[in-house]
Amino acid sequence: MAEMPTSSEDFATLPVSIPPLPSYPVQATHYLYLRRNAPRIATANDSRCLFLANVPVDSTEPHFRALFANLVGAGRFESITFEQDRKVAKTSHEPAQAERLAKMHKKRKREDEELQHKREEAAAELPDTWTRQLHRSGSSAVALLADEKSVEAVLKAVRKLKKSKKYPVWGEGVKDKAPPLGSLWLKAHNKMSYPGNDVVQDVMDAYFTVFNRKEEEANQLAKRLRNEPDEDGFVTVTRGGRSAPANRDEAEEAKQRMLDKQKKKQDDMQDFYRFQLRERRKAEQADMLRRFDEDRKKVQAMKEKRGKFRPET
Amino acid sequence: MEANTAKRRKLGHSNGGLTLGSASSSSMGASGSSAYILETDELLEEAKISDYNKAFPGLSETLRQFKDVIESLDDHEPLPISDVSASFEKTNRVAIPYPDPKPRKDSPYKLAFAKPTQVNVVGSYAFQTMIRTQAAPSVDMIVVMPASLFQEKDYRDYRYFYKRAYYLAYISAGLRRKFGTMDFSYSNLGGNVLLPILSVCPKNKSSKQDSADCAVRIIPNAPEGCFPTAKLSATSNAVRHTNPQDTGDSKDTKMPTPFYNATLKAESLFTSFLRLLHNSQKTCPAFQDACILGRIWLQQRGFGADSATGGFGHFHWAVLMALLLQTGGRKGEPTLSPSLHATQLFKATLQFLASANLHKKAVVLGQPTPEPEAIRQPLPVLYDSSRGINILSNMTLWSASLLTEQAKWSLSAINGNPRDQFDPLFIVKVNQPLQMFDLLLRVKIPVSRKDTRLDDCRGFLWSFCDTLYRTLKKALGERAQLIHIEVPKTTSWPVTATSSRAKTESLQVGIIVDPAKASQARDFGPPYEQKKEAAKYQEFWGEKAELWQFPDGNIVESLDWTQFAPFGFSGICEALVRYILKLRLELSDSDIEFYGQDPSRIISLSPTDKTAFDKARKAFAMFEKDVRDLNDLPLQVKQIAPIAPELRYASVRIPDVDMRRRVSRPIDAIVSFEMSGKWPENIAAIQRMKVAMLLKIGSSFEESNDAVKTHLGLENVDRNTQNLAFLDIVYDTGFCFRLRVHSDLEETLLDRQAKDKTLERHDRTDAADLVTSLKQTYTNLPLQNQTISTFCTRFPELSSSIRLTKRWFSSHRLSNHFDEALIEWFVLQAFLHPYPWTTPSSAVMGFLRTLLLLARWDWRDEPLIIDPQEALSSSQRIGITTRLDAWRKIDPNMNRTTLFVATSHDVTGIAYTQGISKVVATRMTSLARAACKAVKEKDLELDIKSLFLSPLRDYDVVIHLAPKVIKSVQQDDGTKQSLFKNLSGQGRKEAPPLLEEPVELLLKRLNAIYPSPLLFFNGGAEDNIIAALWNPQLHSRTFTVNMPCSFKPVDQDGDMFELNRDAVLAEIARVGGDLVEKIDVKGGD
DSSP: SOOOOOGGGSEEEEEEOOOTTBBOOOOOOEEEEEEOOOSOOOOOTTGGEEEEEEOOOOOOOHHHHHHHHHOOOOOOEEEEHHHHHHTOOOOOSSHHHHHHHHHHHOOOOOOOHHHHHHHHHHHOOOSOSSSSSSTTTTTTTTEESSSSHHHHHHHHHHHHHHHOOOBBTTTTTTTSSSOOOTTTHHHHHHHTTTTHHHHHHHHHHHHHHHHHHHHHHHHHHHHHHHHHTTTSSBBBSSSSSSSSOHHHHHHHHHHHHHHHHHHHHHHHTTSSSSSHHHHHHHHHHHHHHHHHHHHHHHHHHHHOOOOSSSOOO | OHHHHHHHHHHHHHHHHHHHHHHHHHTOOOOHHHHHHHHHHHHHHHBBBHHHHHHHHHHOOOOOOOOHHHHOOOEEEEHHHHHHHHHHHHHHEEEEEEESSOOTTOOOOOOOOOOOOOEEEHHHHHHHBBBBOOOSOEEEEEOOOOGOOOOOGGSSSTHHHHHHHHHHHHHHHHHHHHHHTTEEEEGGGGGGTOOOOEEESSOOOOOOHHHHHHHHHEEEEEEESSOOOGGSSHHHHHHOOOGGGTTTTTHHHHHHHHHHHHHHHHHHHTHHHHHHHHHHHHHHEEEHHHHHHHHHHHTTOOOBBSGBBBOOOOHHHHHHHHHHHOBSTSSSSSSSOTOOHHHHHHHHHHHHHHOOOOOTOOOOEEESSTTTTTOOOOSOOEEEEETETTTTTOOOOOHHHHHHHHHHHHHHHHOOGGTHHIIIIIOOOOOHHHHHHHEEEEEOSSSSOOOGGGGTTTHHHHHHHHHHHHHHHHGGGGEEEEEEEOOOOOOEEETTTSSOOOOOOEEEEEEEEEEETOSSSSEEEEEETTTTHHHHHHHHHHHGGGEETTSSOOOEEEEOGGGGGHHHHHHHHHHHHHHHHHHHHHOOGGEEEEEEGGGGGGSSSOOTTTHHHHHHHHHHHHHHEEEEEEOSSOOOEOOOOESSSGGGGGOOOOOOOSSSSSSSSEEEEEEEOOOOTTSSHHHHHHHHHHHHHHHHHHHHHHHTTTTEEEEEEEETTTTSSSSOOEEEEEETTTTTTEEEEEOHHHHHHHHHHHTTTOOOOOHHHHHHHHHHHHIIIIIIIIHHHHHHHHHHHSSSTTTHHHHHHHHHHTTTTTTTTOOOOHHHHHHHHHHHOOTSOOOOHHHHHHHHHHHHHHHHHHHHTTTTEEETTOOOHHHHHHHHHHHHHHHHHHOOOOOSSOOEEESSTTSSOOOOOOOOOHHHHHHHHHHHHHHHHHHHHGGGGGOGGGGGGSSSTOOSSEEEHHHHHHHHHHHSSSSSSSSSSHHHGGGGSSSSOOOHHHHHHHHHHHHHHTTTEEEEEEEEETEEEEEEEEETTOOOOOOSSSSSOOEEEESSSSSEEEOHHHHHHHHHHHHHHHHHHHHHHEEOO
């Protein structure tokens, strides 16, 4: 999170009234907390962004579009980014070799190539399995409005609400712009989880085209780096030399062999001298005494718990 | 030479050190388990009464007064019995407790009173072997009648007992004159109707001190050597004319009366036994402690001197031990050594009881060995040669066999794992019929009393029980491991009445079955050729026995119970018992009441379930072969392992293929390939590679096999590091397997990440969690499948016990917190460590034992170590305990780790228990405790169904789901439903199976969005209710941007914020949509 924990003064409270449902016929009020967006690392659009805390779990863009339209009229709201969308998975898809090299060597990228790669990577994304994502209770979002004035207007409208007590109603005006929840939602999920073997096959093909290209590039780069001294005159040591790199299994085997050898050597030397024998016995004895002591402590502890030694009736 | 001695000295020194060590270990006992010894010492200290004067204030004074009064009673001349009885009862208003039959009016006997030769306090008060937890403490005072009162022939025809009864009544009258404030009552010594005794206790039952109601029992007995031993052997008859009508019938006079004889003989041996015990106590310092241990052991098993409680009390235990200190070996050498520790004495005595087979053969202790004929009797025999008496004459055949079994069970507990030694022996209450017996029935005692002459003076009840036992034993044969009859205790009665009025109406019979044999639908008798045996068999079984020719050509007598086979062993045994008791004992169906705890009312358990499981396993084997036959896979298949409970006989629902549904629930399996360097070295890429592998498997499957359709399903799409996909392979037989790929490189990479110090902390814990779950799925679960299915074949009842226990967890809505695998381990543990009982032999018993295990498990301090193959070394066990201690030290509030269950596959102890919060664990324990309490208290009246009822009032929020809507989600397969029912099955191969049960899916979502405010409880797919508790630790707090959940301001401009419950519930209602029928809030409308 970019924001520091702040006191409630900075935030304006926006009560949203929740209409009762047949399954839960209670009129509830949800509280949204909002303020101007002020992340630690400033971005270009900060001035026309609103930071919203405690968004309802079933929030969608249409929900907020309707909400802001209700507050300040249509056309002020552009888009919204939820907390979990901002936290997009940062897992790298780079091959290990490429990742290692990237630390040493910054590659200059060409724009058109970049664009092409972006497109390829997008094709490698797996399809979504939910029609509508839920948000963790109490999470936040950043709404992007039309301009700075809109932000001002929203905050003002919120302040006014305090007096008028006419709270906006959640979900009003959304209609079927947001996909439904409930059984249809689960049904859709069940269906979307099986996108069809050929669809997934295409995605995988696309993914491995990209992956293989990256690997190939990394190899090329490694080869180049092997031959090129850097500005200080050092040559980077990279994987893949004259002899092929060691297989992982072989390496593990070799390590096991070494360990075995060491163990054997140790075993041979055990009980060889008399002092070793003596020490071993002493250790055994000490161990026995220690165990006895532990047992006694345990029994003592049990006794403290009381009633442990009373036969049940 | 010099060097040599030096060397020797050195060696000697080290040896000396060693002997010191071994000496200290030997003082801890041969078993070397010091904890057990220490625990017993603590127990002894706790149980012993250190100061008898303090514990029973004023008692010794009372005893002295009693003695004085008894000794100062006036003698009187012999008078005819009829005169004395009438006048005595009239003047003193004290009845004379004559045994049945009462003396006839014209009896020529004369009764007299003379000063007793001895009045002595004996028994555990004198030996100081009383324990605090005794139910009704009492002090025994023997009054030895003078020899002058008796004549030589008094051994015959109850004469001695009449005189004894009068003597007792005379003392009672004397004492009552002096101590009018006390309560006087008669009872029978050891439940023996021949031996009435007087018990006196203070009247005011105001139990300010538990010691106040210590009763004094006054026991008159005969002087030593009063009766001719030769006439009182086991084979002689001492009761001539029991029935005046047919005196002189020679057949009757021959009938031996071993019980009468032994009772009479024992009357004159009181002092002799007293001396024996006294000597033992003097020679063996640990004798007293061992007696106390024995006493506790017997008490926990419900054994007592009364014949109704088995006829083996602490007196018998002490005498047995005293005799074993003298003799008992093969050549007459002592079995016990006086220098042994109390626990060793105890264990050796148990060993003797376990190996002596008292219910099968007569055991003789000491010299000279009598003729086997001379001691033969229809009672268990432990013959003390030097005194010439059968010590166990008050026992019954069934109590002897129960004692033997109990000794065997306890012995296996002592010899087993050190953790099991102490509690099962001395702490656990063992005589809980429901925990011990598979079948329980009550038999009404018939009123018609015939054949009273044959009962050897023990009363009609006893002879009825004896016949009942023998009949059941013969009829059940190998089906029963143990049959026990619980006879109601005889009660005491006031001194104004001659005998006990309390009538007992029914007996309780408990049967432990042999699960392998009890459900046989057919009994085979002797072959037709053996005419004699066949006729006997016919005679015993009546018309049920039929001659059958079997395919192998044999013609044998046989009984057919096939029609009861669908009800399992309980159905067959019930039918068998009812039939034979009706035939042999003329007991009608209404006289016999079965207390079958029928589990099939709770889950559909039937004997045919095993075939359904076997069918699924066969289908899996087929599937495995099909995968291995795919030859165009890029990597060689190493292993295909099942990980689903359906394939280890452990799922609640049997894996049947329902034709109406699309396909069966997918059965999980994993596939792993031979090592390869081709896997990319990137976790996200590995996940994609796995998807590609699955696609490849799918396409080659469909090419090679027309009967198969495959569907690739996606999961966790938003997380790149987790498994992304699975492949559902649907056979046209209806079976469906869900395959996932295992890559060991993934595990290595994640492990590396978890240990990489340069990464962020939460990344590392994420990686560590992933490694744990990977290990669980790809390493532990395949092993689990192997282990559980092996043990399901070894223990026939394990499978149904597991299913029943799982049902219990789900009916209490705990199953979304407890892994199925974990529950299986619990049940397996109850089977592997059944102490103090034997391995459960029915589903209900296995289930109840599991509950007992859970109830007794103190998971705060103890790990549960399950080691089915006994593969764990002691150092590994210590390591496990240390790990638990470490967890508790890091996390004393148990926020992360609660239950700690280590198995031989997984010594980390937390693989199965992740995500079980303290609330849930505590709830499990308290539910199990409540269930065990009900089992113990309600006993036979328990309705097992009540253990599975879970009220909703404990929960804060109850979300009712709409069953119809759930069903529609289950049945929706994306294709259009056909209007015609018979066509709707057609498309099922094309449609993918159900991804996940809708309830589980919804619950998962809810858990993800409300990690902190609500704790959800649900009982699995068949439960239409999601219950929840609010987190009480979410206090109101000041504002932060990162709220743990939806908060609202407490008041208008306050800084405090609190949980917005209404809004949260409204959110749930919106998310659930039409799935949610109603949300109930506790305390609300």
